[in-house]
């Protein structure tokens with residue numbers, strides 16, 4: 001598989017992870033980088049932050065700035081629009097999983 005295509009797939013997976021975790025709790029960039037690393041994705045802040053900004057700009061995430069130990073920190077939560085998208089993506093993911101991973105098993 002070409003690296004470009006893999007990169008394309010991972011871009012979608014990373015966005016799904018972000019939406020999922022922002023639905024569970026408030027997330028910040030640095031914690032999300034750690035979480036994604038746990039899943040085997042190595043993202044730099046320069047890659048992840050634009051993704052968070054884009055999701056915010058498109059109304060899927062809402063950002064709140066907090067002070068933590070005197071440093072400003074951006075926390076993101078999923079919005080109603082983001083939750084709707086996640087529900088949609090989850091249904092498609094289940095279908096895809098059943099076919100591609102479970103090999104068409106009903």
Ligand SMILES: [Zn+2]
Nearest residue numbers: 017021035039
């Ligand atoms: Zn995760």
